[in-house]
Amino acid sequence: MIRFENVTKVYARGARPALDDVSLEVERGEFVFLVGASGSGKSTFLRLVLREERATSGNVFIAGRDLQNLSNWKVPSMRRQIGAVFQDFRLLPNKTVYENVAFALQVIGKPRHHIMTTVPETLEMVGLSGKEKRRPHELSGGEQQRVAIARAFVNRPSILLCDEPTGNLDPTTSLGIMRLLDRINRTGTTVVMATHDDEIVDQMRKRVIELSTGELVRDQSRGVYGSAR
Ligand SMILES: Nc1ncnc2c1ncn2[C@@H]1O[C@H](COP(=O)(O)OP(=O)(O)OP(=O)(O)O)[C@@H](O)[C@H]1O
DSSP, X not given: OEEEEEEEEOSSTTXXXXXXXXXXXXXXXXXXXXXXXXXXXXXXXXXXXXXXXOOSEEEEEETTEEGGGOOGGGHHHHHTTXXXXXXXXXXXXXSOHHHHHHHHXXXXXXXXXXXXXXXXXXXXXXTOTTOTTOOGGGSOHHXXXXXXXXXXXXXXXXXXXXXXXXXXXXXXXXXXHHHHHHHHHHTTOEEEEEOOOHHHHHHHOOEEEEEETTEEEEEETTOOSSTTO
């Protein structure tokens, strides 16, 4: 589903690579944690998958498509198969919960009747039924993240990228978010989650990929956060 072949990313000429000759493959339906110290290249990895950045050398393939050679006009349709969730939720503050989620379908031209059935279904799935009319500031952090997940998943993408989704949440709330991501993964969605949350990684026992100054230093199935354990 996601394949990196000798991928190197250098942001500024002469700078140390943010990713250094990384090769890996994530199969359809996998759940993968991406770990590593701050600045190790996790967000760069996710930005390359979204083609927000291009590799300096090497190739990134998404569902068999080579992103290096993908024309710019094809990028939006490629991105429709990818949902993204961030630490800071990135909701539209003046829109309601319902509108935030519906908007993701409106901008890709989905018909009204589809939106009217899919949005309530998705809000129910993430546990937000009854809160459709609230605005983001009327929700807890965990609820805001659920809205962000609903928005990312409402189009049923084949890949969900999560960049520190529990970074602003307390441990109990984080666990609820992880249960939700696990459920989404069980529907067949490939989930890649960059995180510093050692407790969650140790509890979930999923594949762990560790980066260190841009290099892939560990790829462990049913892994833990720290390699020393
Ligand atoms: N837009 C950019 N321009 C120049 N350098 C960048 C840019 N984005 C990231 N970098 C550099 O690339 C390296 C990897 O950064 P990246 O954000 O991918 O790390 P990270 O593992 O996601 O860190 P964190 O856990 O703090 O989010 C760092 O040295 C960073 O300074």
